[in-house]
Amino acid sequence: MDQQQRIQNVHRNGGTGETSYSANSSVQKKVILITRPIVEEAILNMLSNLYGNNTISAATSKPRKTTIGITELGCSSGPNALSVVSRTLEMIYNKHCESGIVMPEILVFLNDLPSNDFNTLFKDVGNFCDDLRRTKGDDSGPCFAAGMPGTFYGRLFPSDTLHFVHSSYSLHWLSQKDFKIFLECRSEELVEGGRMVLTLVARSSSEDPTSKECCSFWELLSMSAHDMVLQGAIEEENLNLFNFPNYFPSPEEVKCIINGEGSFTINQLETFHVSWDCSDPKGDESVTNKLRSAYYMANVFRAVSEPLLANHFGEEIMDLLYDRFRERMAEYATKEKTEFTTLVISMTKGHKLPISEV
Amino acid sequence: MDQQQRIQNVHRNGGTGETSYSANSSVQKKVILITRPIVEEAILNMLSNLYGNNTISAATSKPRKTTIGITELGCSSGPNALSVVSRTLEMIYNKHCESGIVMPEILVFLNDLPSNDFNTLFKDVGNFCDDLRRTKGDDSGPCFAAGMPGTFYGRLFPSDTLHFVHSSYSLHWLSQKDFKIFLECRSEELVEGGRMVLTLVARSSSEDPTSKECCSFWELLSMSAHDMVLQGAIEEENLNLFNFPNYFPSPEEVKCIINGEGSFTINQLETFHVSWDCSDPKGDESVTNKLRSAYYMANVFRAVSEPLLANHFGEEIMDLLYDRFRERMAEYATKEKTEFTTLVISMTKGHKLPISEV
Numbered sequence: 186m187d188q189q190q191r192i193q194n195v196h197r198n199g200g201t202g203e204t205s206y207s208a209n210s211s212v213q214k215k216v217i218l219i220t221r222p223i224v225e226e227a228i229l230n231m232l233s234n235l236y237g238n239n240t241i242s243a244a245t246s247k248p249r250k251t252t253i254g255i256t257e258l259g260c261s262s263g264p265n266a267l268s269v270v271s272r273t274l275e276m277i278y279n280k281h282c283e284s285g286i287v288m289p290e291i292l293v294f295l296n297d298l299p300s301n302d303f304n305t306l307f308k309d310v311g312n313f314c315d316d317l318r319r320t321k322g323d324d325s326g327p328c329f330a331a332g333m334p335g336t337f338y339g340r341l342f343p344s345d346t347l348h349f350v351h352s353s354y355s356l357h358w359l360s361q362k363d364f365k366i367f368l369e370c371r372s373e374e375l376v377e378g379g380r381m382v383l384t385l386v387a388r389s390s391s392e393d394p395t396s397k398e399c400c401s402f403w404e405l406l407s408m409s410a411h412d413m414v415l416q417g418a419i420e421e422e423n424l425n426l427f428n429f430p431n432y433f434p435s436p437e438e439v440k441c442i443i444n445g446e447g448s449f450t451i452n453q454l455e456t457f458h459v460s461w462d463c464s465d466p467k468g469d470e471s472v473t474n475k476l477r478s479a480y481y482m483a484n485v486f487r488a489v490s491e492p493l494l495a496n497h498f499g500e501e502i503m504d505l506l507y508d509r510f511r512e513r514m515a516e517y518a519t520k521e522k523t524e525f526t527t528l529v530i531s532m533t534k535g536h537k538l539p540i541s542e543v
Numbered sequence: 544m545d546q547q548q549r550i551q552n553v554h555r556n557g558g559t560g561e562t563s564y565s566a567n568s569s570v571q572k573k574v575i576l577i578t579r580p581i582v583e584e585a586i587l588n589m590l591s592n593l594y595g596n597n598t599i600s601a602a603t604s605k606p607r608k609t610t611i612g613i614t615e616l617g618c619s620s621g622p623n624a625l626s627v628v629s630r631t632l633e634m635i636y637n638k639h640c641e642s643g644i645v646m647p648e649i650l651v652f653l654n655d656l657p658s659n660d661f662n663t664l665f666k667d668v669g670n671f672c673d674d675l676r677r678t679k680g681d682d683s684g685p686c687f688a689a690g691m692p693g694t695f696y697g698r699l700f701p702s703d704t705l706h707f708v709h710s711s712y713s714l715h716w717l718s719q720k721d722f723k724i725f726l727e728c729r730s731e732e733l734v735e736g737g738r739m740v741l742t743l744v745a746r747s748s749s750e751d752p753t754s755k756e757c758c759s760f761w762e763l764l765s766m767s768a769h770d771m772v773l774q775g776a777i778e779e780e781n782l783n784l785f786n787f788p789n790y791f792p793s794p795e796e797v798k799c800i801i802n803g804e805g806s807f808t809i810n811q812l813e814t815f816h817v818s819w820d821c822s823d824p825k826g827d828e829s830v831t832n833k834l835r836s837a838y839y840m841a842n843v844f845r846a847v848s849e850p851l852l853a854n855h856f857g858e859e860i861m862d863l864l865y866d867r868f869r870e871r872m873a874e875y876a877t878k879e880k881t882e883f884t885t886l887v888i889s890m891t892k893g894h895k896l897p898i899s900e901v
Contacts, residue, residue: 252701290701294689299665307657307692314693327698331652332690334665335672340685343610343648 198488199302213265213354220384220529227380227531228276234378251289254347258337259355260295262306267313269351288326299334338363342374350381357386357431372448375534387528388435389456409510418502427497449532460524479518483511556846557660571623571712578742578887585738585889586634592736609647612705616695617713618653620664625671627709646684657692696721700732708739715744715789730806733892745886746793747814767868776860785855807890818882837876841869
């Protein structure tokens with residue numbers, strides 16, 4: 186499988202069934218809640234940039250139509266796909282109601298790979314837009330939601346189209362080189378002063394990139410695949426041909442790539458820990474609870490990894506493989522700390538002025 | 544079924560199977576070929592408007608990024624969805640190569656109802672973009688294709704976003720009022736001087752709007768549904784609750800609505816005839832051939848009407864209903880002329896200057 190093919194299969198399970206991403210995404214929801222203050226700060230700052238030099242009052246001048254472009258990269262489908270978009274719209278409306286500035290039009294791009302389940306996503310978009318009209322009325326100004334299929338390791342949008350870019354738990358990039366390309370593309374697409382908030386699984390320090398804290402999932406999945414070789418369900422040769430396309434960077438590595446690329450100023454960069462079952466880290470640590478977490482987390486992980494593995498090993502052995510994976514997760518949970526590290530970065534397109542120019 | 548619900552079900556059969564729109568859309572393809580010169584004239588005119596007052600040479604000035612917005616309304620999925628978009632891109636590239644103007648970025652919006660099969664469409668978009676890169680190389684400038692789910696009887700895009708709007712065989716509007724709303728929405732979305740080409744089934748003259756030439760399909764389908772009532776497969780009460788949401792206007796009616804709305808200047812308005820099997824109207828008129836045409840046309844019509852009928856009468860009687868419809872079509876074909884009238888309108892957003900102002 187070459188990189189192009191691999192990228193095509195890095196999507197989540199579609200639909201709404203038991204193994205779907207839609208039914209197994211509450212870790213992702215928890216992470217969105219934790220990072221919410223950072224997202225809100227970024228949106229307010231983006232709006233100040235947009236209107237700071239260009240305040241047009243509805244009362245004094247002819248309404249000028251502004252279009253604010255926002256995107257959710259790797260949105261998938263299900264309950265999380267629209268949650269940050271929804272909060273962003275709410276904040277824009279509130280800002281405009283407060284200030285009396287003419288309400289902008291908003292163009293939302295929902296991005297994921299072409300193999301994502303856009304049909305399910307668009308059903309939710311319809312309900313979302315109906316709700317918006319019901320709660321905000323016609324005064325809210327039009328909001329348009331488009332699906333944008335494609336990989337974010339290439340250009341996705343016209344130049345100077347976006348004011349806010351968000352991505353949560355989809356950017357565990359394939360390599361440092363890929364991340365640099367990602368930044369270059371977004372730099373073309375964001376307006377000057379536009380904001381970007383990215384959340385991804387990471388290492389909490391710059392130690393060994395294969396350390397236990399971040400790689401345990403892939404390692405356990407890899408061990409489960411090995412078990413399948415021993416059972417004769419997977420050929421050893423085929424397993425050797427497969428590479429898990431993930432890389433979890435440390436905060437220092439991320440800083441270094443962003444500063445090296447040069448288009449963005451980092452505003453905030455933080456790490457935090459999330460337990461496998463989204464519970465309070467100081468909560469119930471009983472074996473029963475740990476096993477429940479492991480079972481839950483195995484399902485979450487299946488929802489995000491199955492399309493990739495099914496494409497390589499075949500649909501028919503997926504139940505067997507993920508049953509073994511669940512057992513491996515349970516074994517691990519009784520012995521190790523069941524949490525992982527998450528990194529959130531908020532940045533601005535463009536540069537802070539050097540002190541001498543302020 | 545209220546109008547909102549009805550709109551939600553006016554889409555074509557998805558997928559690529561025997562009854563899919565994808566496998567039954569060669570009449571639509573034929574119509575796209577016939578209207579091609581009108582579409583090409585509109586695109587060239589749009590490009591002249593765009594660059595007439597604003598010629599920027601790549602050699603003499605800093606490249607300025609222009610984004611050209613184009614949309615295919617009611618694109619469905621299958622081989623026709625991208626064919627006009629493809630020709631439009633080709634013409635834009637040729638124009639820019641000839642003139643040395645900096646290549647623009649192009650944003651394509653593929654619109655259909657949320658219930659359209661966007662998953663199948665996006666697979667084709669991926670191949671389409673790959674082909675584009677292969678044939679045009681990196682010099683072609685980026686082209687971005689987004690899916691825009693929603694009804695075109697409301698706003699779909701931000702203001703002043705579109706340069707060219709195309710729709711073929713999807714705009715057999717529900718009523719004159721709906722068409723006026725359609726024009727008002729597109730007028731907001733098109734830039735001044737932007738072009739729109741619409742193709743739709745019509746009556747060729749202003750005579751009785753229920754005349755045979757345009758209504759035979761719906762009438763035959765309605766008669767088939769009545770046959771099902773006699774067989775006990777459909778309840779009479781349920782049939783009475785159902786209304787076919789189509790209206791086929793005459794050229795005079797269309798002109799009158801466009802001029803009344805006031806945002807557009809009509810450049811061309813023509814009608815032409817298409818035979819049921821896409822053959823030359825003076826071709827083989829044997830009974831065998833007419834039966835073949837009727838069979839073919841019954842499939843085409845099933846692909847565009849089944850979702851609407853299945854929603855009202857239930858999936859399970861669709862095969863039975865369309866078998867009867869095929870028989871009715873065959874009976875009709877041996878007695879009547881098997882062709883229908885199509886109307887194409889090309890218009891410009893904005894007005895020709897009155898003579899005194901020229």
